[in-house]
Amino acid sequence: MSDRKSRDMSEDAGKTGGRRLPRAAREAQILQVAAEMFAAQGFHATSMDDVAAACGVTKPMIYSYFGSKPGLMAALLQRTGRELLAGLALMAAIPDPEARIRATLDLLIGRLYEQTASWRVILSAMRGDGPLAEQARGYRAALIHAMLITLAELAPPDLHRAIARRRVSPYAHALLGAAEAGSEWWLSTPGVSRAETEATATKVLDAMLVPIRRDLAASV
Amino acid sequence: MSDRKSRDMSEDAGKTGGRRLPRAAREAQILQVAAEMFAAQGFHATSMDDVAAACGVTKPMIYSYFGSKPGLMAALLQRTGRELLAGLALMAAIPDPEARIRATLDLLIGRLYEQTASWRVILSAMRGDGPLAEQARGYRAALIHAMLITLAELAPPDLHRAIARRRVSPYAHALLGAAEAGSEWWLSTPGVSRAETEATATKVLDAMLVPIRRDLAASV
DNA sequence: CCTGTTTGTTACTTTCGAGTAAGTTACTAA
């Protein structure tokens, strides 16, 4: 009918509504869509055409904005990592260690809730080698380190910081693993509120503080 | 010099020493090598040629034994899953719930120690969809379920089993996640003994049993 | 309205990896 090729609006994916977005908005959209697809199917199993199509755009756009597929991944990791580090920086202002631990755990659960996809991308990018893996490991290490430092502050003041950190290290990892697994469970289980997840997390944290304090109190 | 092409023995990878293995042995070797490579770089990032080369064999061998790349993956998952289920079946014979939980946790840590690669393959195969993901989720679900059932047995006898299971569910996931993360930490940290890992795991379990029992004891 | 810049597309090239057909070498047993 129309000789002007009328674009139908019936396409499915994460379009921002209209077409022709300004660069910054398109970049943000591509990052979000890529995070979801990488999380769902893995980096290598997702093609650039797939990402482009899900954005309602064609491949050369992504290349013009991100350069390459690893470049897209790096941008994604950087974005997520930056936000994480910013959040952690805020936590550092809380003076009481125990309060800071709780706040950090809340922050983590919130992140897992709102940005599950990005977090999964980081987790799976960590495995293997290459610069992307290094980058991903760096961000997770920052999170672990923040937990570690704060837990170590629960030690009696006469205990060397280095020793305290060494002692709480397994607990920091276990705690983070528990938080991740718990969030995963809660995301995949219908009928569970976020409040319930946080309540359980609090109970688990309270419980784990007991052996942590005991280990820190032990001499030598 | 020699017109008989003399094969040098200087190749690197997981060869079983000589060449020309009987089918069963070659299959086992391929599965092991594939597990390590899939764990290190991911399923999609690993080519059949890579696996074949690491086995000191060529691609058509793998195809003749496993049919396709997904077929290889399925065989891998099946082998690991079977062994896991067999281990869990042994645990079921332990009458006391708390002892069974400890034994299951030990079993899990042992598995993670000896078969890190396979376990990582299961974890990463779970994401996404398709029959392979279903299969992987099934095996992990079996493990979770075993924990769940056993934890629920700690409930007072007048509490409905279904309610008890629902209540311990988040803890089962958190516990498994903590065990995984702790093992991961221990594998990647030099100078940490397995005994230390198990000691920490015991402490974490003891600590978490407190809120678990409390939640189970609460009425309604 | 026309001119440059930004946003976008079509239509390719090229590389890489899954899968296969047909042939070769070694072991085995009569």
Next chain:
DNA sequence: TTAGTAACTTACTCGAAAGTAACAAACAGG
């Protein structure tokens, strides 16, 4: 020794996905 079979290779096809060059349409400001 000689057939027969099990283990293994070489040398391909074919499709999919990374990356690119060249071109088209929209919007902005004069």
